Amino acid sequence: xxxxxxxPASLPGDDLLNRIRALRDSPAATDTGLGRELGAVADPLLxxxxxxxxxxxxxxxxxxxxxxxxxxxxxxxxxxxxADDVVPLLRAALLAGGVDAELxxxxxxxxxxxLTDPASALAEFAPEVTLCLMDAGxxxxxxxxxxxxxxxxxAVRDRVDAHTAAAAGFAAxxxxxxxxxxxxxxxxxxxxVISFRGGAALGRIWREANIALLAAGETRDGVYTVDLxxxxxxxxxxxxxxxxxxxxRMAWTPAAQLAYAREAxxxxxAVSGLGRKVLVLDLDNTLWGGVLGDDGPAGIExxxxxxxxxxxxxxxxxxxxxxQGVLLAVCSKNERALVEETLAGHPDMVLRPDDFVAVVAxxxxxxxxxAALAEELALGLDAFVFADDSPFECGMVAGSLPxxxxxxxxxxxxxxxxxxxxxARFAQLGVTATDAERTALYRGRRERHRLSTTHETxxxxxxxxxxxxTVGPADAYTLPRLVQLEQRTNQFNMTGRAHGEALTRxxxxxxxxxxxxxxxxxxxxxxxxxGGVWLDRGPDRWTVRNLVLSxxxxxxxxxxAVLQYVADTARAAGAAVLEARFRPTAxxxxxxxxxxxxxxxxxxxxxxxxxTVRHEARLDRLPTLxxxxxxxxxxxxxxxx
Amino acid sequence: xxxxxxxxxxxxxRVSHHPAESLAPDTRFTALGSWGSLxxxxxxxxxxxxxxxxxxxxxxxxxxxxxxxxSEISTRLSGGAETHAG
Numbered sequence: 001x002x003x004x005x006x007x008p009a010s011l012p013g014d015d016l017l018n019r020i021r022a023l024r025d026s027p028a029a030t031d032t033g034l035g036r037e038l039g040a041v042a043d044p045l046l047x048x049x050x051x052x053x054x055x056x057x058x059x060x061x062x063x064x065x066x067x068x069x070x071x072x073x074x075x076x077x078x079x080x081x082x083a084d085d086v087v088p089l090l091r092a093a094l095l096a097g098g099v100d101a102e103l104x105x106x107x108x109x110x111x112x113x114x115l116t117d118p119a120s121a122l123a124e125f126a127p128e129v130t131l132c133l134m135d136a137g138x139x140x141x142x143x144x145x146x147x148x149x150x151x152x153x154x155a156v157r158d159r160v161d162a163h164t165a166a167a168a169g170f171a172a173x174x175x176x177x178x179x180x181x182x183x184x185x186x187x188x189x190x191x192x193v194i195s196f197r198g199g200a201a202l203g204r205i206w207r208e209a210n211i212a213l214l215a216a217g218e219t220r221d222g223v224y225t226v227d228l229x230x231x232x233x234x235x236x237x238x239x240x241x242x243x244x245x246x247x248x249r250m251a252w253t254p255a256a257q258l259a260y261a262r263e264a265x266x267x268x269x270a271v272s273g274l275g276r277k278v279l280v281l282d283l284d285n286t287l288w289g290g291v292l293g294d295d296g297p298a299g300i301e302x303x304x305x306x307x308x309x310x311x312x313x314x315x316x317x318x319x320x321x322x323x324q325g326v327l328l329a330v331c332s333k334n335e336r337a338l339v340e341e342t343l344a345g346h347p348d349m350v351l352r353p354d355d356f357v358a359v360v361a362x363x364x365x366x367x368x369x370x371a372a373l374a375e376e377l378a379l380g381l382d383a384f385v386f387a388d389d390s391p392f393e394c395g396m397v398a399g400s401l402p403x404x405x406x407x408x409x410x411x412x413x414x415x416x417x418x419x420x421x422x423x424a425r426f427a428q429l430g431v432t433a434t435d436a437e438r439t440a441l442y443r444g445r446r447e448r449h450r451l452s453t454t455h456e457t458x459x460x461x462x463x464x465x466x467x468x469x470t471v472g473p474a475d476a477y478t479l480p481r482l483v484q485l486e487q488r489t490n491q492f493n494m495t496g497r498a499h500g501e502a503l504t505r506x507x508x509x510x511x512x513x514x515x516x517x518x519x520x521x522x523x524x525x526x527x528x529x530x531g532g533v534w535l536d537r538g539p540d541r542w543t544v545r546n547l548v549l550s551x552x553x554x555x556x557x558x559x560x561a562v563l564q565y566v567a568d569t570a571r572a573a574g575a576a577v578l579e580a581r582f583r584p585t586a587x588x589x590x591x592x593x594x595x596x597x598x599x600x601x602x603x604x605x606x607x608x609x610x611x612t613v614r615h616e617a618r619l620d621r622l623p624t625l626x627x628x629x630x631x632x633x634x635x636x637x638x639x640x641x
Numbered sequence: 642x643x644x645x646x647x648x649x650x651x652x653x654x655r656v657s658h659h660p661a662e663s664l665a666p667d668t669r670f671t672a673l674g675s676w677g678s679l680x681x682x683x684x685x686x687x688x689x690x691x692x693x694x695x696x697x698x699x700x701x702x703x704x705x706x707x708x709x710x711x712s713e714i715s716t717r718l719s720g721g722a723e724t725h726a727g
Contacts, residue, residue, distance in 0.1 A: 017655070247678070248682060
């Protein structure tokens, strides 16, 4: 090399990496736009480096409004192939979604052992989320015979069954949510069958294997399956680079790893209950084409012809979200009467007034409306998505309400549905019966909120509500909702922890324990299952392991009625002492006063870990707890869970 | 310094976590702290993506310095060697 070298060419993304380095090197610094930019990175090598550099950096420092989760999510990666490079990609994808995680990578090709051995490093790590990555080699015998496909079918099915059983066993034993995925069959394997009949048979064998994996994710407790084969169909290029696979058993190209990491991060958000729950929609050029005030109801674009069909499709997508529990609201700058006429009467509208929890149409600032709606619905702003075609409105909401996920629906309307649905902002683990009725539940909540502003005193208002609290053992219908509730509840959660589905199911079915579901109804209708109690019941002492209550029924004394039910039931069973545990977290201050104010006193002695405090009281000394405006109803135990 | 070397340096820098300025044609891959087979594969994927070439893995694994990789890429770019389809 002679003379001075030319200045090195820079790579796209160097500036992003420099910002990450600056953030990492000064622990007090924040770079609040970084999370969103990481979410948009398409270059796997760039995101890999970003994820590597971000190790140890908290999500709060790179998002404007971090997800409000009290603890770090423990996520394990266990693969049948070399998947080391998934870890930094996953870290970057999680941080972009506001999730702090501790990641654990299992040794290569030990998936089965790690899942089944109770003393494995994986079990020791105690993951809340376990990502199981499989390549075709985990399912297809190395010496498979294209001329004897019946044998191949049996061998593949046995291997799939072994993997799903190991996953379900691990989920049941540890309470971890386990994510499986469908597995693509590499091209050389497909091409190894030279006859068209044989190719069809092999294709069917492989689809049956993937169907078995999907069935596990559909029905097995704690096991979930992402349809990766379908996801990879949208990725350009092969899933596997033959050279990398032969050289180092790397079964996924960097692009495939990135696609998986994004999907896995969405799963982690769902596990953490961070999926968005409310969608606020604009009307003009968002829910329909054109401007209602200028074009009139007959002139707006909807229906089957482009571009009207794009807006109709967006309405269908929104309706699908509503049916799965997402609340829809309209926030539009329009004349209210004209909007109501169009929503109710336009023949091509898919969404109707009943589909919305609120319709706001006036000329006020939209950020103020969104904030007011959050208060009326008693939901955090971090549950909200705001979709609008106007860059001005999007900028306004993003600027003053950083917790809201803002979706700019500018550009070609044909792309609006995709832009709304990706990334998976509304991700949930499962849909419960309550989810389908959520719009009606929340409309009642808004009316309640308005009633509360017309009464002189809180007690007068509460009496006017006519609250009934129904408590009883969990049954097959309420149990999934209880699991979801405990995971999602941060404020009124006495320990900030969640038992998970497997453990809750076990406690509910065991005579030494008890799981209670709490339902609330009032004159505006039922709120559904809004609380749960997890109990150990001994002959002399009953212990409340955890008690959670949805924030939407706080401030009505419901928690005291629930504790009354627990005390009454324990006393009737012959117990003398009620013990209850409280563990302070960053967010559960509203729950801190329940046990002391109910007459339980702080007890000495450890309760499992350092932070947890035990409270106890003799059952014959407990005062009446249920407020006089609440009617407490005991629900009969179900025959079986 | 060859044109390929100029554009390759920031790529190697990104994979190896070394500043581009510290990389010379005679810099050996094994001398880069965290270098290993996973880093080598990430670099291979990035090189092939960036330059639109496909390298023979056997030849690639024998390359010892950044400069050797630059000339291998240049050779491929000028069609000097037969390319292998994956």
